[in-house]
Amino acid sequence: MTQPSFDPKAFRTALGTFTTGVTIITAQAADGSSVGITANSFNSVSLDPPLVLWSLAKSANSLPVFTDSKHWNVHVLSVDQESLSGRFASRGEDKFAGIELDDGITPAPLLPNCTARFQCRTAFTHDGGDHIIFIGEVIGFDHNDLPPLVYQSGQYALTARKPREEVRLTKAEPPPECSYTEDLLGYLLGxxxxxMVNRLQGLLHDQHLDQAQFFILSVLCIRDRLTLDEINDYIGYTGHTVEQADMQVLVSARHVVMEGPRYRLTADGREASLLQIAQAKAIEEDLVETLGPGDALALKLLLKRLIENTDPGLPDLWAVSV
Amino acid sequence: MTQPSFDPKAFRTALGTFTTGVTIITAQAADGSSVGITANSFNSVSLDPPLVLWSLAKSANSLPVFTDSKHWNVHVLSVDQESLSGRFASRGEDKFAGIELDDGITPAPLLPNCTARFQCRTAFTHDGGDHIIFIGEVIGFDHNDLPPLVYQSGQYALTARKPREEVRLTKAEPPPECSYTEDLLGYLLGxxxxxMVNRLQGLLHDQHLDQAQFFILSVLCIRDRLTLDEINDYIGYTGHTVEQADMQVLVSARHVVMEGPRYRLTADGREASLLQIAQAKAIEEDLVETLGPGDALALKLLLKRLIENTDPGLPDLWAVSV
Incomplete structure (x- = not known):
């Protein structure tokens, strides 16, 4: 497995497997202009004295500014700052355009809305091959709870944090003759x-609605005036075929009226659906609080990627009608 | 937001928001014994010459070994090596017990089954406050596709990689009057x-089974000889109540037989269920290949945490019967 000779691309790939956060590092040039670059070579060094480090390519245009400047700021980017990361990673015109800077301790530009920031004074610089290593004394810092942006193997990423205790749903080992375990993705999704729907059951019960009727109202709430066939185009993949009789229940309950072959949501029907959505959102907010906002984002991202990859060709529920 | 004075705990917390991989760094002592420590201060420095760095606390017991040794190996840990990370992070007796080392270029111990490894010769050491910074020239490396272990804010984590293009299911903006969007977690889960079940639909159709019967067979496959009430204890949260009539269909199809008040899976019933599980696993394997093994692990972890937090108190399907 050991490389006898050195393939730079393979070396870069191997280094890329080491996961990092993403930072933007800024300084003020002698002429008062601002420079900033995206770097993932940041790391902590020392707690007492408080030191951090990062490396900058000797070929970087901004090298003279950073070597001349006594001060620079490290910004640990949040998941919402992916586009900022891209902007500062490219040789842009004015990377700071439109950004309202915060006031810092030093002249170095201080970007807002980051997960953490470290305001530094250069302590040492060291030669590091084709890079210069900057070691800074931290003279000010702050942080908040914004989920940080992550970089791994050339891609941005979110994190799914692992609780200290392994997460297992069953206390038992699965019986050996049965290959159905809690680790089956289909089981976990189901x-x-x-x-989640079970948490809505009380509301649905009060509304005298079953799950299929809940799905129908949800579809009509987004895309009103559908025929029975069109409703089934959206719902059929759930395995439930909506019949005239299902619709008749909704008509009798005055949630829906017929207009020729089309079903239209009444004000009552819309209100019933919006109550369901409001409760679904409240359930979600509870969960986001428990999982953490970054983990919730990661879950949604992964579900969307799974949905893209298992899509049986559903019509776009939100697409503009013709 | 800027800290006027320095709270070491707050500083540590702020530094912790910068996400890192996890490495174990090893060296051989003069007496031939092996030392190794867990570190997340690793980072790349230079491509040409190939240089990497990490920092070690001056208070570390292993410091003399690393300063005296010319060589050390950096191991980027995979998600399966969390316990190894814990072992090398503590002051254990023999951290290398039971580990069969690989052959390296240098005398430094080379651990197997890592995501990436860098075999290094010390190029420089620098003072870094309460740490020493080690800069090594990489003289050998290798890597594979094992998903790497991640560390963020004092917790281990997995990553959910973000594709270059934003993942959106609809091409349209949601209509403004409707607060139901594709970002609703409940929608994504449903x-x-x-x-996923839709992909099983062909098999279920061939087996003349509907989704509810598929769930019943799955439960009986794990936990046989249940009464109707017991089956409903496991299935009721899906909103579907199993009736005698549902069971009668399974009895007529010879998937199930009655033994007094209890239902038992026949050989045919077990085979039908195992076919379903095999197909569910094949669907999952396709998805794992598309998402990537690390992302699939992250998805499962997040789903398990969600399930723990929304569990209405389901009986443990896999628990040993009394």
């Missing part, structure tokens, strides 16, 4: 889905 | 679940 259980997660049904437990 | 759609992901039903699309």
């Amino acid at each position: 259980r997660a889905h049904f437990q | 759609r992901a679940h039903f699309q």
Whole structure:
């Protein structure tokens, strides 16, 4: 497995497997202009004295500014700052255009809305091959709870944090003759889905609605005036075929009226649906609080990627009608 | 937001928001014994010459070994090596016990099954406050596709990689009057679940089974000889109540037989269920290949945490019967 000779591309790939956060490092040039670059070579060095480091390519245009400047700021980017990361990674015109800077301790530009910031005074610089290593004394810092942006193997990423205790749903080992375990993705998705809907069950019961009718109202709430066939185009993949009789229940309950072959949501029907959505959002907010905002974002991202890859060709529920 | 004075705990917390991989760094002592420590202060420095760095606390027991040794190896840990990370982070007796080392270029111990490894010769050491910074020339490296272990804010983590293009299911902006969007977690879970089951639909059709019967067979496959009430204890949260009539269909199809008040899976019933599980696993394997193994692990972890937090108190399907 050991490389006898050195392939730079393979070396870069191997280094890329080491996950990092993403930072923007800024300084003020002698002429008062601002420079900033995206770097993932940041790391902590020392707690007492407080020191951090990062490396800058000797070929970088901004090298003279950073070597001349006594001060620079490190900004640990949040997941919302991916575009900022891209902007400062390219040789842009005015990377700071439109950004309202915060007031810092030093002249170095201080970007807002980051997960953490370290205001530094250069302590040492060291030669590091084709890079210069900057070691800075931290003279000010702050942080908040924004989920940080992550970089791994050339891609941005979010994190799914692992609780200290392993997460296991069953206390038992699965019986050896059965290959159905809690690790089956299909089982986890089904259980997660049904437990979420289960939390809506009280409301649906009060509304005298079943799950299929809940799905129908949801579809009509987004895309009104559909025929029975069109409703089934959106719902059929759930395995439930909507019949005239299902619709008749909704008509009798005055949630829906017929207009020729089309079903239209009444004000009552819309209100019933919006109540369901409001409760679904409240359930979600509870969960986001428990999982953490970054983990919730990661879950949604992964579900969307799964949905893209298992899409049986559903019509776009939100697409503009013709 | 800027700290006027320095709270070491707050500083540590702020530094912790910068995400890192996890490495174990090893060296051989003069007496031939092996030392190794867990470190997340690793980073790349230079491509040409190939240089990497990490920092070690001056208070570390292993400091003399690393300063005396010309060589050390950096191991970027995979998600499967979390316990190894813990072992090398503590002051253990023999951290290398039971580990069969690989052959390296240098005398430094080379651990197996890592995501990436860098075999290094010390190029420079620099003072870094309460740490020493080691800069090494990489004289050998290798890597593979094992998902790397991640560390963020004092917790281990997995990554959910973000594709270059933003993942959006609809091409349209949601209509403004409707607060139901594709970002509703409940929608994503439902759609992901039903699309997965949809992929089983062909098999279920061939087996003359509907989704509820598929769930019943799955439960009996794990936990046989249940009464109707017991089956409903496991399935009720899906919103579907199993009736005698549902069971009668399974009895007529010879998937299930009655033994007094209990239902038992026949050999045919077990085979039908195992076919379903095999197909569910094949669907999952396709998805793992598309998402990547690390992302698939992250998805499962997040779903398990969600399930723990929305569990209405389901009986443990896999628990040993009394």
